[in-house]
Amino acid sequence: MPVGPTTRRRQLGADLRRLRELKGLTLEEAGARVGISKATLSRYETKEGAVKWPAVDALCREYGASDEERLALVELAKGAKIQGWWRSLADPIPESMNLMLTLEDEVVREDHYACMYIPGLLQTRRYAEAVHRASEVQCPEREVQHMVDIRMKRQELLEREEPPHIWCVIDEAAIRRRVGGGQVMQEQLKHLLAIAQRPNVTMQVLPFSTGAHAASVGSFAILRGQSPELDVVYMDLLGGGLFMEKPQELERYRLAFEYLSAQALDLESSAELVDRISQEIA
Numbered sequence: 001m002p003v004g005p006t007t008r009r010r011q012l013g014a015d016l017r018r019l020r021e022l023k024g025l026t027l028e029e030a031g032a033r034v035g036i037s038k039a040t041l042s043r044y045e046t047k048e049g050a051v052k053w054p055a056v057d058a059l060c061r062e063y064g065a066s067d068e069e070r071l072a073l074v075e076l077a078k079g080a081k082i083q084g085w086w087r088s089l090a091d092p093i094p095e096s097m098n099l100m101l102t103l104e105d106e107v108v109r110e111d112h113y114a115c116m117y118i119p120g121l122l123q124t125r126r127y128a129e130a131v132h133r134a135s136e137v138q139c140p141e142r143e144v145q146h147m148v149d150i151r152m153k154r155q156e157l158l159e160r161e162e163p164p165h166i167w168c169v170i171d172e173a174a175i176r177r178r179v180g181g182g183q184v185m186q187e188q189l190k191h192l193l194a195i196a197q198r199p200n201v202t203m204q205v206l207p208f209s210t211g212a213h214a215a216s217v218g219s220f221a222i223l224r225g226q227s228p229e230l231d232v233v234y235m236d237l238l239g240g241g242l243f244m245e246k247p248q249e250l251e252r253y254r255l256a257f258e259y260l261s262a263q264a265l266d267l268e269s270s271a272e273l274v275d276r277i278s279q280e281i282a
Contacts, residue, residue, distance in 0.1 A: 008079045009076075034062055103223050110165075117131055166201045167261070
């Protein structure tokens with residue numbers, strides 16, 4: 001999978017911080033040596049906002065980086081300015097969705113736990129419309145269709161030559177909740193069974209019989225990058241989304257997903273349960 005601008009930007013921030021700490025410099029000391037403020041350098045390292053490649057070049061020289069590493073980081077800085085397909089959309093999108101699209105455009109794997117609805121990447125259009133109409137009750141139909149269009153466009157990443165691996169643990173409640181009515185839900189479950197046959201999609205069902213489990217916090221997704229330090233946890237909240245990337249947060253959710261996967265049904269039993277519920281609806 002090609003490395004995109006967000007991965008470049010985040011890798012750049014992690015590498016700049018590593019080089020500074022190896023040199024034993026504080027943010028203030030390092031910034032003063034190349035003529036940038038402590039706040040600006042902190043922003044560079046925390047992967048936020050634009051970065052100027054001449055400043056990266058100067059920092060690498062101050063840190064004593066090799067020519068090879070310095071040139072590689074300068075290229076990361078230059079490549080971090082490229083923008084994704086969603087930037088050209090005529091209608092605006094929520095800021096949390098903008099970040100989600102940016103990160104998702106470059107993942108190598110996504111781990112989803114879904115307790116309320118089928119994960120967005122696996123939704124049919126009619127199911128997605130029903131979800132948006134229910135959760136955004138004050139939105140006009142035009143906005144609902146705009147958000148569903150974006151969701152459908154997101155699903156194109158599954159069609160790439162080297163698609164990311166999508167691993168979903170779906171609570172039985174989400175399988176049984178008749179979103180959009182019986183016909184829409186049956187269509188959705190059939191789509192789920194079909195897409196789960198792909199080699200890059202793993203689908204498990206967490207049955208009611210499991211009882212208490214490791215995700216009492218609700219639905220979440222782990223967006224996995226080229227390396228573990230680039231991973232991000234996303235939680236979908238009413239009115240927006242929450243992103244987490246601190247090491248202790250990532251470790252907590254990685255462990256939770258491992259437990260959920262272990263508690264869920266195996267692939268064959270999961271498919272059998274989804275098929276049985278689909279027939280019940282019919």
